[in-house]
Amino acid sequence: MARIVMKFGGTSMAGIERIRHVSNLVKREAEAGNQVAVVVSAMAGETDRLVQLCREAASLYDPREYDVVVASGEQVTSGLLAITLQGMGLNARSYMGWQLPIRATGHAAALIDHIEADVLEGVFEQGGIAVIPGFQGVTADGDLATLGRGGSDTSAVALAAAMKADRCDIYTDVEGVFTTDPRIVPKARKLRAVTYEEMLELASVGAKVLQTRSVGLAMRYNMPVQVLSSFEDRPGTLIVGDDAIEEMNMERQLVTGIAHDKNEARITLTGLPDRAGTVAAIFAPLAEANINVDMIVQSVPRAGKPSDLTFTVPTASLAHSVAALEKAKEEIGFQEMLTDLNVVKISAVGIGMRSNAGIAAQMFQTLAARGINILAITTSEIKVSVLIAEEYTELAVRVLHTAYGLDDTGEAA
Amino acid sequence: MARIVMKFGGTSMAGIERIRHVSNLVKREAEAGNQVAVVVSAMAGETDRLVQLCREAASLYDPREYDVVVASGEQVTSGLLAITLQGMGLNARSYMGWQLPIRATGHAAALIDHIEADVLEGVFEQGGIAVIPGFQGVTADGDLATLGRGGSDTSAVALAAAMKADRCDIYTDVEGVFTTDPRIVPKARKLRAVTYEEMLELASVGAKVLQTRSVGLAMRYNMPVQVLSSFEDRPGTLIVGDDAIEEMNMERQLVTGIAHDKNEARITLTGLPDRAGTVAAIFAPLAEANINVDMIVQSVPRAGKPSDLTFTVPTASLAHSVAALEKAKEEIGFQEMLTDLNVVKISAVGIGMRSNAGIAAQMFQTLAARGINILAITTSEIKVSVLIAEEYTELAVRVLHTAYGLDDTGEAA
Numbered sequence: 001m002a003r004i005v006m007k008f009g010g011t012s013m014a015g016i017e018r019i020r021h022v023s024n025l026v027k028r029e030a031e032a033g034n035q036v037a038v039v040v041s042a043m044a045g046e047t048d049r050l051v052q053l054c055r056e057a058a059s060l061y062d063p064r065e066y067d068v069v070v071a072s073g074e075q076v077t078s079g080l081l082a083i084t085l086q087g088m089g090l091n092a093r094s095y096m097g098w099q100l101p102i103r104a105t106g107h108a109a110a111l112i113d114h115i116e117a118d119v120l121e122g123v124f125e126q127g128g129i130a131v132i133p134g135f136q137g138v139t140a141d142g143d144l145a146t147l148g149r150g151g152s153d154t155s156a157v158a159l160a161a162a163m164k165a166d167r168c169d170i171y172t173d174v175e176g177v178f179t180t181d182p183r184i185v186p187k188a189r190k191l192r193a194v195t196y197e198e199m200l201e202l203a204s205v206g207a208k209v210l211q212t213r214s215v216g217l218a219m220r221y222n223m224p225v226q227v228l229s230s231f232e233d234r235p236g237t238l239i240v241g242d243d244a245i246e247e248m249n250m251e252r253q254l255v256t257g258i259a260h261d262k263n264e265a266r267i268t269l270t271g272l273p274d275r276a277g278t279v280a281a282i283f284a285p286l287a288e289a290n291i292n293v294d295m296i297v298q299s300v301p302r303a304g305k306p307s308d309l310t311f312t313v314p315t316a317s318l319a320h321s322v323a324a325l326e327k328a329k330e331e332i333g334f335q336e337m338l339t340d341l342n343v344v345k346i347s348a349v350g351i352g353m354r355s356n357a358g359i360a361a362q363m364f365q366t367l368a369a370r371g372i373n374i375l376a377i378t379t380s381e382i383k384v385s386v387l388i389a390e391e392y393t394e395l396a397v398r399v400l401h402t403a404y405g406l407d408d409t410g411e412a413a
Numbered sequence: 414m415a416r417i418v419m420k421f422g423g424t425s426m427a428g429i430e431r432i433r434h435v436s437n438l439v440k441r442e443a444e445a446g447n448q449v450a451v452v453v454s455a456m457a458g459e460t461d462r463l464v465q466l467c468r469e470a471a472s473l474y475d476p477r478e479y480d481v482v483v484a485s486g487e488q489v490t491s492g493l494l495a496i497t498l499q500g501m502g503l504n505a506r507s508y509m510g511w512q513l514p515i516r517a518t519g520h521a522a523a524l525i526d527h528i529e530a531d532v533l534e535g536v537f538e539q540g541g542i543a544v545i546p547g548f549q550g551v552t553a554d555g556d557l558a559t560l561g562r563g564g565s566d567t568s569a570v571a572l573a574a575a576m577k578a579d580r581c582d583i584y585t586d587v588e589g590v591f592t593t594d595p596r597i598v599p600k601a602r603k604l605r606a607v608t609y610e611e612m613l614e615l616a617s618v619g620a621k622v623l624q625t626r627s628v629g630l631a632m633r634y635n636m637p638v639q640v641l642s643s644f645e646d647r648p649g650t651l652i653v654g655d656d657a658i659e660e661m662n663m664e665r666q667l668v669t670g671i672a673h674d675k676n677e678a679r680i681t682l683t684g685l686p687d688r689a690g691t692v693a694a695i696f697a698p699l700a701e702a703n704i705n706v707d708m709i710v711q712s713v714p715r716a717g718k719p720s721d722l723t724f725t726v727p728t729a730s731l732a733h734s735v736a737a738l739e740k741a742k743e744e745i746g747f748q749e750m751l752t753d754l755n756v757v758k759i760s761a762v763g764i765g766m767r768s769n770a771g772i773a774a775q776m777f778q779t780l781a782a783r784g785i786n787i788l789a790i791t792t793s794e795i796k797v798s799v800l801i802a803e804e805y806t807e808l809a810v811r812v813l814h815t816a817y818g819l820d821d822t823g824e825a826a
Contacts (some may be wrong), residue, residue: 016466016469016470019470020470050489053429053489053493054492054493054496056429057429057432057433057493057496057497057500058496058497058499058500059500060500061496061499061500062495062496062499064506065492065493065495065496065499065506065507066492066496067492068488068489068491068492068495068507068509069488069489069492069493069496071488072485072486072488072489073485075481075482075484075485075488076463076466076481076482076485078481079467079478079479079480079481079482080466080467080470080478080482082475082478082481083467083470083471083474083475083478083479083482084470084471086471086474086475086478087470087471087472087473087474093477093478094478094481096481096557098511099555099556142512143512144509
C-alpha cells in the first residue's frame with residue numbers, strides 16, 4: 001500500500017468522457033489498496049476564458065476578485081470528478097482549498113504557506129478518496145487565492161509533501177520527459193528518470209512539462225514526482241533526487257536532454273563608452289521594469305575605445321526593453337540599438353556535466369561543423385546554452401541529440 | 414439615505430456589457446447615498462450548463478458535489494461585478510456565501526437558516542458595496558449548499574431581512590407584475606403594487622416573476638420587494654403587505670390579475686367502487702411518489718353505483734402518476750384511466766375577493782357565454798381557478814381580463 005497524489009491537467013479533465021477516463025485511473029490505484037488524493041485542473045481553455053472575462057471587466061482588475069473568478073474552474077472539475085468516482089461505487093468527496101484548508105499568501109500568484117492534512121487523514125482512515133481543486137488556496141483573511149498559471153502542479157506537490165505521500169503522479173498530455181522535443185527529433189527517447197536539478201534546468205529552457213515552481217518544491221521535500229500520460233497506459237518519467245537515481249542503477253549519460261527556447265529576443269547596443277558604470281546604466285532601467293535579462297556577451301573593451309554589448313530578454317519584454325533603453329540613451333551613451341527576434345536558445349542539460357569538461361567544447365564543434373554561428377553562450381554547473389539564428393533550430397537540436405548519444409537505438413533506455 | 418438590496422438575474426448578468434450596465438445602476442444608488450448590497454445570479458444559461466455536466470457525470474449525482482459544481486456560476490459573476498464596480502471607482506468587494514457566512518441546511522434545495530450581518534455592517538460603515546452570489550450558502554459542516562433553481566431571489570430577500578434593509582429591488586427581464594401575460598393580452602397593465610398573498614397565488618398559478626419561496630420569506634419579514642426591469646429605467650411593481658397598500662391610497666380592484674398555467678395534466682379514473690377507502694387508495698401511492706395533486710373533482714356517488722374521479726398533476730409527473738396508479742389498480746378497483754395533457758388552469762387572483770362573493774360566478778358566466786366548458790374548479794380565499802381545454806387559453810384570459818375591468822384604458826393604474 002502506498003499513499004499517492006494523482007494530478008490531472010486541463011486536457012485530461014476536458015469534458016465528462018475524459019473525466020470518466022480519469023476516474024478509471026483513480027479507481028485502479030484505489031483498488032490496488034493505495035490511499036489516493038486527486039488534484040485537478042480546470043477544463044482545458046476554461047481558465048483562459050475566465051481570465052479574459054476579468055480583463056474585459058476592467059483593465060486593472062483587483063487580484064482578489066480575479067481569484068474569486070478564476071478559482072471557479074477547478075471547483076467545477078473537482079465536483080464533477082467526485083460525482084463520477086461515486087458513480088463508479090467509490091467513496092470520494094471534494095474539498096475546496098478553503099475547506100482543507102490550503103493556506104496561501106498573496107493573490108493571482110499566491111504562495112502556499114501550509115496545508116492542513118487532518119481532514120485528509122480522516123478521509124484515508126475511512127477508506128475514502130479526496131478530490132482537491134488545484135491552483136487555489138485561502139489567505140489568512142479568509143479570501144480565495146490562486147497560485148498563478150500552471151499552479152496545479154505546485155498544489156499537487158505541496159499536497160503530497162503535506163500528507164507525506166510516497167509519490168506524486170502528474171498526469172498530462174505527454175508521456176513523460178524526453179531527451180528532446182519528439183516533434184523535432186523522432187529518435188528522441190522518453191527518460192526513465194531525471195534529477196530535480198536537471199528538470200529545473202530543462203523547464204527553465206523551454207521543456208514545458210511541469211511548472212518550474214513545482215519542481216523546486218519537490219526538490220525541497222525530496223518528493224518523487226512521476227510525469228505520465230493520462231491517455232497512454234505506460235510508465236512515465238520519474239523526477240527524483242540524485243541518490244535515488246544512483247539506487248536505480250541507471251547507466252548515466254553525460255547529457256540528459258536537449259531543449260530549445262524561442263522565447264528569446266536579442267538586443268545589441270553599439271559604441272558604448274569605455275567608462276565605469278556603463279553596464280550598470282544599461283541594466284538598471286531593465287531591472288526597474290522587471291525585465292529578466294538572460295544571456296550577456298560583451299565585446300572585449302580596449303582602453304579608450306567604444307565597445308558593444310549583446311544580451312537577450314524574453315520575446316514579450318522586447319518592446320518594454322527598447323522603450324526603457326531609449327529613455328536612458330543619453331545616460332548610457334550608446335550609438336545604436338539593434339534588435340533581433342529570429343534567435344533561439346539551444347541548451348544541453350545533464351548532471352553528468354559536473355565531472356566532464358568536454359561537453360561545451362563538443363557542442364561548439366558540432367555546431368561549427370554545420371556552419372552554425374554562435375551568437376552568445378551561457379553555462380551553469382549542469383547546463384550549456386548557446387544562442388543561434390532561429391532558422392537552424394531543428395538542425396542544431398538534431399545534430400546535438402546525435403552527438404551526445406541520445407538517439408533511440410531501439411534498446412531500452 | 415436608505416439601505417437596499419439590489420438583485421440581478423441571469424439575463425442582467427449575461428456578459429461583460431450587461432454587467433457594466435448593472436454596475437451603472439448600482440453606482441446610481443450608491444451615489445444617491447444609499448447603503449447597497451448586490452445579489453447576483455449566474456450568467457444566463459450557465460446554471461443549466463453546470464447541471465447538465467452533473468447529470469452526464471452520473472445519473473444519481475451526490476447533491477453535496479452538485480452544489481460544489483453549480484455554486485461556481487454565481488461565484489464568477491460576483492467577482493466580475495466587483496471588478497467592474499471597482500473599475501468605475503467604487504469601493505466594492507465580493508463575499509461568498511461561506512465568507513459572510515450564509516448558513517443553510519441541506520443540499521441542492523437547501524434552506525437558509527441564518528445570515529450573519531456583521532461583515533456587511535463593517536462594509537457599510539466604510540462606505541463600501543458588498544457583492545454577494547445568490548443561490549448559495551454554507552452548511553453547519555462547512556459544505557457548499559445551493560438553494561434550488563431560482564434561489565437567488567430568496568437569497569436577496571433573506572439578505573435584506575438580515576441587514577434590516579429598507580427594501581429589496583429584484584431586477585429582471587420584465588418590467589414588473591402585470592394584470593396578465595402581455596403576450597396574450599396587449600391591454601395588460603403593469604401593477605403599481607400587489608400584496609404578498611396575491612403574489613404568492615399568482616406565482617403558484619403560472620406568473621413566473623419571482624420564486625414563490627422568496628415571496629413567502631418577504632411576507633414573513635414584511636420586507637418590501639420591488640420587481641423591476643434592468644433594461645428599462647422605470648418603476649416596477651411593489652410587493653408589500655396589505656397595510657402598505659392601504660397607505661398608498663390605491664383604488665382597489667376586486668381582481669388583481671389573471672394567470673394561466675399549462676403545466677397541468679388531467680387524470681380521470683372511471684368505475685370506482687362505492688366503498689370506504691377508495692379515495693385514500695388513489696392518493697396514497699401518488700403521495701408516496703412525491704406527486705403534487707392539484708384540482709380534484711369527484712362525481713357525486715350514488716349508493717352502490719360506481720363513480721368517477723378527476724384530478725390534475727404537474728405535466729412532468731404524468732408518467733410517474735400513471736405508473737403508480739396502474740400498480741395500485743387492483744387495490745383501487747378502477748375500470749379505466751383516462752389522461753389529458755391538453756388542459757390549462759386559468760386563475761383570477763385578488764385580495765378584494767375576500768369581501769365579494771360574485772367573482773367566481775362572474776368567471777363561470779363569462780366562460781359559459783363563449784361556450785368554454787369548465788372541467789374542474791378550485792378556489793382559495795383570494796383565488797378562483799378553473800381547468801379548461803388548452804385551445805381556449807388565449808380567449809379565456811382575454812375575456813376574463815376585460816370582464817374584471819383590468820384592460821388598460823390609457824389612464825394611470
